[in-house]
Amino acid sequence: MDGKKFDKNTLKTLVIAASLLLNCILGGASYTYYHHLAEQMNETASLQSQVSHLEDSVSDLQAQADESQPAIDDLKAQVASLTEEKNGLQTQVDTLTSQKADLQNQVDTLKAGASSGSSSGGSSSDSSSVPAAYSSSDDQSETVYVTDTGSKYHSAGCRYLKKSQIPMSLSEAKRQGYTACSVCGG
Known part of the structure; x- marks a missing residue:
């Protein structure tokens, strides 16, 4: 009987030892699992905190963008207005440039007509190239010069005609209210 008891006791001891060993192995695995799970939960909480902070930042930036939008719209309207004004001014510049070129052509035509009239010994020049104001009387045939800003008329070579x-014609200058220069006498 002792052999059976020994076998039963040995078997009980072995079962208890196996149970303790299994418990230790499973307990260590459980501890590792729970420790890893706790680390993941801490990391998840940290990430949720970062997400919350980023969401707050996005909300703040959206509020700033919403506050800035009226100023942006106003600046866009100003840019459009200034662009329109610039285009209008450019049109005026183009028109004035064209008028200047036309006037220069008229001046060149008049100079050419005046020089051909004086070189031919006083014979009459083509009336289509010289305005009537230059051809009818002494005042109209005498050429005087005015400046862009002055109120006097001058003779050719006067020192006030530098700029x-x-x-x-003399008659046109008088008609427009110009008076004779005190230096050259007009």
């Missing part, structure tokens, strides 16, 4: 000199 600008616009040819005009």
Whole structure:
């Protein structure tokens, strides 16, 4: 009987030892699992905190964008207005440039007509190239010069004609209110 008891006791001891060993193995695995699970939960909480912070930042930035939108719209309207104004001014510049070229052509035509009239010994020049104001009387045939800004008319070579000199008949200069220069006498 002792052999059976020994076998039963040995078997009980072996079962208890196996149970303890299994418990230790499973307990260590459980601890590792729970420890890993706790680390993941901490990391998840940290990530959720970062997400919450980023969401707050996005909300703040959206509020700033919403506050800035009226100013942006106003600036866009100003840019459109200034662009329109610039285009209008460019049109005026183009028109004035064209008018200047036309006037220069007229001046060149008048100069050419005046020089051909004086070189032919006083014979009459083509009436289509010289305006009537230059051809009918002494005042109209005498050429004087005015400046862009002055109120006097001048003779050719007057020192006051350095910056600008616009040819005009004497009668036209008088008609427009110009008076004779005190230096050259007009």
